[in-house]
Amino acid sequence: MSRSVLVTGGSGALGGAIVRRLRRDGDDVAFTFRTGREAAEALAAATGAHAFAADLTDAAQVRRMVGEVRGRLGRIDALVNNAGSAQALPFALIEERDWDEVLAANLKTMFLVTREVAREMVARKGGAIVNIGSLAGHRAFEVPVHWATAKAGVTGFTLALAQEFGRFHIRVNAVAPGLLDDGVGRMVPERAAADFVAHCAGGRRGTTAEVADVVAFLLGDDARYVNAQCLCVDGGI
Amino acid sequence: MSLDPSGAQRTYYETVSMCPTCSELVPGRVVGRPDGVFVARECPAHGPFEGLVCSDTAWFEGLGRFDVEPVRPGHPRATAAAGCPRDCGLCPEHRQIAGTAAIEISNRCDADCPVCLADNRGTFELPVDEVRAMVDSLLAAQGFVDALTLSGGEPTMHPDILEILAALDRPEIGRVVLDTNGLRIAEDDRFLDALARRRVMVSLHYDGSGARRLRGVSAEVQERALARLLRWGIPTAPLVLAVRDVNDGELGTIVASLLTRSPAIQSVVVSLMAYTGANGSRFPGDPRRRLTIPAALELLDGGSAGNLGRRAFIPLPMPNPVCAAIGYFLVMDRELTPLIPLADVDDVVHYLRNMNFARDDGGLERLLRDGVDRVYAHPEAYPDSERLLRKFRDLLCTLFPQGRPLEADRRRAVVEERVKVVYLIQFMDPWTFDSVRLSKCSCQHLMPDGRIVPSCAYYSYHRRLDPRFAPAAAPARGEGA
Ligand SMILES: [Zn+2]
Numbered sequence: 169m170s171r172s173v174l175v176t177g178g179s180g181a182l183g184g185a186i187v188r189r190l191r192r193d194g195d196d197v198a199f200t201f202r203t204g205r206e207a208a209e210a211l212a213a214a215t216g217a218h219a220f221a222a223d224l225t226d227a228a229q230v231r232r233m234v235g236e237v238r239g240r241l242g243r244i245d246a247l248v249n250n251a252g253s254a255q256a257l258p259f260a261l262i263e264e265r266d267w268d269e270v271l272a273a274n275l276k277t278m279f280l281v282t283r284e285v286a287r288e289m290v291a292r293k294g295g296a297i298v299n300i301g302s303l304a305g306h307r308a309f310e311v312p313v314h315w316a317t318a319k320a321g322v323t324g325f326t327l328a329l330a331q332e333f334g335r336f337h338i339r340v341n342a343v344a345p346g347l348l349d350d351g352v353g354r355m356v357p358e359r360a361a362a363d364f365v366a367h368c369a370g371g372r373r374g375t376t377a378e379v380a381d382v383v384a385f386l387l388g389d390d391a392r393y394v395n396a397q398c399l400c401v402d403g404g405i
Numbered sequence: 406m407s408l409d410p411s412g413a414q415r416t417y418y419e420t421v422s423m424c425p426t427c428s429e430l431v432p433g434r435v436v437g438r439p440d441g442v443f444v445a446r447e448c449p450a451h452g453p454f455e456g457l458v459c460s461d462t463a464w465f466e467g468l469g470r471f472d473v474e475p476v477r478p479g480h481p482r483a484t485a486a487a488g489c490p491r492d493c494g495l496c497p498e499h500r501q502i503a504g505t506a507a508i509e510i511s512n513r514c515d516a517d518c519p520v521c522l523a524d525n526r527g528t529f530e531l532p533v534d535e536v537r538a539m540v541d542s543l544l545a546a547q548g549f550v551d552a553l554t555l556s557g558g559e560p561t562m563h564p565d566i567l568e569i570l571a572a573l574d575r576p577e578i579g580r581v582v583l584d585t586n587g588l589r590i591a592e593d594d595r596f597l598d599a600l601a602r603r604r605v606m607v608s609l610h611y612d613g614s615g616a617r618r619l620r621g622v623s624a625e626v627q628e629r630a631l632a633r634l635l636r637w638g639i640p641t642a643p644l645v646l647a648v649r650d651v652n653d654g655e656l657g658t659i660v661a662s663l664l665t666r667s668p669a670i671q672s673v674v675v676s677l678m679a680y681t682g683a684n685g686s687r688f689p690g691d692p693r694r695r696l697t698i699p700a701a702l703e704l705l706d707g708g709s710a711g712n713l714g715r716r717a718f719i720p721l722p723m724p725n726p727v728c729a730a731i732g733y734f735l736v737m738d739r740e741l742t743p744l745i746p747l748a749d750v751d752d753v754v755h756y757l758r759n760m761n762f763a764r765d766d767g768g769l770e771r772l773l774r775d776g777v778d779r780v781y782a783h784p785e786a787y788p789d790s791e792r793l794l795r796k797f798r799d800l801l802c803t804l805f806p807q808g809r810p811l812e813a814d815r816r817r818a819v820v821e822e823r824v825k826v827v828y829l830i831q832f833m834d835p836w837t838f839d840s841v842r843l844s845k846c847s848c849q850h851l852m853p854d855g856r857i858v859p860s861c862a863y864y865s866y867h868r869r870l871d872p873r874f875a876p877a878a879a880p881a882r883g884e885g886a
Contacts, residue, residue: 254807255802255805255807256801256805257798258774258777260778260780260781260794261777261781261794266798357767357770
């Protein structure tokens with residue numbers, strides 16, 4: 169029987185790569201988008217995945233969206249919390265509203281979507297959740313402080329939820345990419361990017377497809393004994 | 406430095422100057438008094454003369470901080486036998502490479518500017534190959550040049566001007582500048598179409614209400630030329646000639662309105678009157694009361710809500726720092742924010758060192774980052790600090806929009822739209838001629854025989870010796886003199 173997966177933030181570079189990879193594995197895939205309608209429609213057309221518009225910081229919209237996804241896919245076996253956003257601001261320029269927005273876009277969305285989706289996993293006593301963090305949540309990098317804070321929050325969310333949901337056989341893991349060649353990685357200044365590459369054992373940036381491969385592994389049965397992990401996909405730093 | 410017995414005058418250094426009447430080179434002294442800094446000399450035939458170099462003695466005495474170690478030019482083309490300025494070519498005593506190299510591609514002109522520093526006799530037009538060879542010769546000596554200016558004469562009248570621009574589209578030249586009176590641009594659509602396809606920045610004479618008196622061209626024609634350049638999207642650096650008692654009262658408003666007018670205007674140049682050249686040397690006015698950089702900054706300040714004043718500028722380190730000043734401005738919502746006051750002056754000097762404008766090398770970004778942190782850490786020193794920080798925040802959010810990163814080209818375009826440069830420059834004339842100041846000149850004329858001559862030495866001394874300007878110079882290409 170094919171698996172049904174919900175991926176948040178499918179219109180971005182990494183979300184798109186995850187959707188494509190899961191479709192290639194034969195999963196039924198739904199994904200959400202907020203602003204990138206054109207990219208979302210193109211991805212849906214190219215992969216046969218289902219696109220749903222929603223502002224994931226709004227609980228009512230999340231509830232409606234999850235209801236629609238269930239209506240389309242019948243059930244949700246696995247969830248990828250990938251939605252998020254970043255702002256390239258030095259600490260001195262981060263305003264209160266920027267802090268609130270970035271933390272909401274990266275963390276509140278993860279909470280609201282997980283709360284809606286996990287009900288059915290708990291009821292069914294099974295499921296898999298993968299959250300997208302960042303190496304910047306673990307190590308010192310030249311990235312905006314509010315964004316790094318949110319990405320560090322992904323780790324705590326993952327560990328505690330894995331502990332709490334272990335008794336329902338729901339595995340919760342996170343993937344922490346290093347510097348990628350697309351998506352948020354394109355906002356990193358050349359100088360900082362060169363610094364990353366110089367310290368990376370792999371000697372290059374990663375690709376979104378390489379991260380998507382790890383997400384697919386963690387969602388799948390091959391990872392049945394992998395839980396409460398935060399897997400760095402960074403080429404070796 | 407020596408003080409005279411009364412203590413009212415000090416001599417900074419001895420130099421070689423010039424008689425404003427007969428142009429003979431004579432020994433001179435650069436002296437400071439409470440009313441300014443002057444070049445003093447005495448011609449055996451015409452008596453003593455003083456020319457004002459800088460109206461603010463304290464400003465002049467503070468220039469050492471900006472006087473960076475220059476880059477010695479390679480391959481001198483002359484020996485230092487007769488002494489500066491006689492041996493130009495450059496001679497081994499010249500201390501600085503060219504930041505701006507200028508080529509007078511013809512001496513034909515369709516205007517007759519009363520302030521002209523050249524001598525337009527209509528006797529020559531340089532062939533494209535000759536221009537190319539002159540540039541090759543310069544680049545053999547220094548590898549790269551920030552700016553190459555085509556002047557004349559009126560360069561847009563040159564029949565091969567578009568071919569010359571194409572020949573200069575090469576990576577060793579930071580930007581090619583076309584210095585023009587605007588007459589052709591005000592009329593010729595096809596020429597603008599062609600310019601828009603070339604890599605060029607147009608330096609357009611734009612003198613406010615002084616246009617007619619200074620250039621013999623109406624302000625309406627200059628405005629029409631500017632409007633058309635902007636409509637065609639051609640990068641333009643308006644050149645405002647500032648002259649005491651002509652347009653000195655409107656400098657601030659002219660410059661401020663240019664800076665906030667269009668993304669195509671990335672810089673504005675304010676050139677202070679120099680009394681040299683066929684017409685400029687006869688222009689009415691008292692060279693001892695001339696506008697110098699500190700006084701021009703006070704005037705700019707007046708017309709710009711205080712944003713273009715002294716605190717917004719520093720002396721340009723590459724040439725002799727008495728020759729030019731530079732200011733950077735953030736333009737957001739038609740408001741000017743001077744960036745120099747946010748930076749550490751020594752950092753800016755170190756960054757600019759031996760260049761005439763910022764390059765895309767990350768240095769400017771670092772200066773801006775430092776500026777942001779300084780405003781953040783010292784709100785008491787920046788009364789408007791919260792608004793200032795918000796401006797930077799908005800700029801960064803424009804450069805790095807959420808979710809859809811801009812391409813590097815587009816980012817550069819946004820920076821050019823928002824970060825503008827103002828230069829003040831002051832050429833020497835026979836009244837202020839000073840061979841010591843000349844020895845660090847970074848604005849240099851290229852000669853057809855491969856020699857390189859500091860522009861101020863050319864305007865006031867070497868043009869007279871240039872065979873192309875000899876009284877009996879033969880007409881070129883059948884053009885009448
Ligand atoms: Zn004399």
